[in-house]
Amino acid sequence: xxxxxxxxxxxxxxxxxxxxxxxxxxxxxxxxxxxxxxxxxxxxxxxxxxxxxxxxxxxxxxxxxxxxxxxxxxxxxxxxxxxxxxxxxxxxxxxxxxxxxxxxxxxxxxxxxxxxxxxxxxxxxxxxxxxxxxxxxxxxxxxxxxxxxxxxxxxxxxxxxxxxxxxxxxxxxxxxxxxxxxxxxxxxxxxxxxxxxxxxxxxxxxxxxxxxxxxxxxxxxxxxxxxxxxxxxxxxxxxxxxxxxxxxxxxxxxxxxxxxxxxxxxxxxxxxxxxxxxxxxxxxxxxxxxxxxxxxxxxxxxxxxxxxxxxxxxxxxxxxxxxxxxxxxxxxxxxxxxxxxxxxxxxxxxxxxxxxxxxxxxxxxxxxxxxxxxxxxxxxxxxxxxxxxxxxxxxxxxx
Numbered sequence: 001x002x003x004x005x006x007x008x009x010x011x012x013x014x015x016x017x018x019x020x021x022x023x024x025x026x027x028x029x030x031x032x033x034x035x036x037x038x039x040x041x042x043x044x045x046x047x048x049x050x051x052x053x054x055x056x057x058x059x060x061x062x063x064x065x066x067x068x069x070x071x072x073x074x075x076x077x078x079x080x081x082x083x084x085x086x087x088x089x090x091x092x093x094x095x096x097x098x099x100x101x102x103x104x105x106x107x108x109x110x111x112x113x114x115x116x117x118x119x120x121x122x123x124x125x126x127x128x129x130x131x132x133x134x135x136x137x138x139x140x141x142x143x144x145x146x147x148x149x150x151x152x153x154x155x156x157x158x159x160x161x162x163x164x165x166x167x168x169x170x171x172x173x174x175x176x177x178x179x180x181x182x183x184x185x186x187x188x189x190x191x192x193x194x195x196x197x198x199x200x201x202x203x204x205x206x207x208x209x210x211x212x213x214x215x216x217x218x219x220x221x222x223x224x225x226x227x228x229x230x231x232x233x234x235x236x237x238x239x240x241x242x243x244x245x246x247x248x249x250x251x252x253x254x255x256x257x258x259x260x261x262x263x264x265x266x267x268x269x270x271x272x273x274x275x276x277x278x279x280x281x282x283x284x285x286x287x288x289x290x291x292x293x294x295x296x297x298x299x300x301x302x303x304x305x306x307x308x309x310x311x312x313x314x315x316x317x318x319x320x321x322x323x324x325x326x327x328x329x330x331x332x333x334x335x336x337x338x339x340x341x342x343x344x345x346x347x348x349x350x351x352x353x354x355x356x357x358x359x360x361x362x363x364x365x366x367x368x369x370x371x372x373x374x375x376x377x378x379x380x381x382x383x384x385x386x387x388x389x390x391x392x393x394x395x396x397x398x399x
Contacts, residue, residue: 035228037111041095044070050093053230055221059214059241062206063222070096072225073105079204080186081299087204091225108201111228112178118163118191120144120360121207122181124369125223129232136175139163145360164189169198179226181205211298212281213371214241220369243372244285247379250386251287258316258382260288261308261342265334266322270308271300282371283319286378287386291315309339317382318342319395320351327398346399349381353396363394 035053050070057064062078076087088105092098098107114136117123120143126132127146138144140160141153152158159175162168165188172180172195180202184190195202203226207219217240224233260283262273273279274297275290283290291312295301312318318340324330327348330337342348354362367374373393380390 035111035230036093037228040109041070041093044096046070050096051228051230053228053234055225055230055234057218057221059212060207060210060218060221061215062209063219065221065225068099071099073102074222074225076204076206078209079206080184081209083186089203093228106196106201106203108179108203108226110226112226114175114177114179115226116161116172116175116177116180118161118167118180118182119205120365121368122205122223123149124366125220128220128236128369129224129227129229131227131229134227136177137161137172139167142358143360145354145356145362145365150356150360164191165194167191167194169194169200172200173198177201179203181223183208207368211276211278213278213285213375214244216278217241217369217371240370240372244375247372247375248285251285251379251383254287254383257287257289259312259314260290260317260319260382261312261315261340262290262319264320264322264324264330264337265305269302270305271302272308274298274301279320282375282378286375286382288317288378288382305334305336309336313339314341316342316347318348319378321348321398323352324348324350324398325352325396330398346397348398349392349395350398351394353392353394367394 032048032050033052035051041050046069048069051067051072054067055065063074063076066073071090071092074089074091079087088102090099090102090105090107091110092107094109113134115126115134116137117126117135118139123144123146126135127148132148135149135158137159139162141158144150144153149158159171161171178201180195180200182191182202182204183206184192184204192202192204205219205222207216210216218237220237221230221233224230262279263271272292275293275295276298280290280293284293292301321330322333327343330343337343351363352361376387376390377392377395380387380392381395
């Protein structure tokens, strides 16, 4: 039998008590090891970090985030091209106090519940973040591609609220969303001014301003922060970025780069992508030689048919030729298209392989989030020997 003296017992108690007191000084009453995604704080503790899962912004240039213990501050730096204002959003963990000193910011409790999406590019975020149940309404349903969301449309459970400055504000108020996500151009058409005037929680997503594929895809993290889904966003985006960079490495040392032309005539004008645009970056990363790479614009450049044929008549490839599904569609639109070498050589590819009868196009929906898949398609088109097993996902070969 082991005997423990009173002296030993008392000393042990002193050691134990010292340890407890030490822990009480340096460790909060409880520690949160992940963000709350479906509940609020019931007992607020100022010493607790309520956002242990954070995002860092590595590619996007149009927004930034700053984390605090119970709130995060998002700043949209370039809400549209040429904007001279920024927008600030303070996301406060529900069940905790809102901070002071943000008089010009929109304060939103997170995680949000009911969400209205005014662009199809945000829908894949909800799908991938497992937040599709949060979708309460959209601007219009015709251009949605995702099958699960189309099922909601077909069963009549996903209302349309309209878009732009003519959005149905009364309907939006009745839906009572926690968040409305939209975009802006800095024009009278924008929806956000009328929604803000009505006191509604609307935020600007400026993904389209980004000129790099990964920069645009990284806006997944913007959406995720409103749901406290940073961990999920980090996991998915890291995979996308890793796959994209690995594909870029495949074409880095290629010496033979085929020349590439894009788009087609629209109401008498041919808008080609600027040399600093998202499309130009994709072509370069895929090992192509974009024929307007020397242009300094990030948006579309209006040209005449004559200007385009002068530069691109002998191009090796032609991408995104309007809404054609066949070469016959091109001839029906303008017989002069047959003068281009890609038309004659059968090297025209369109990003409309995944479309609905109503006009929904997955390239402009999930393709924004998955530039790695888009890039794989383009490499398989320009350099099929590099990805011999790849089957085109977004692009179709026009015949």
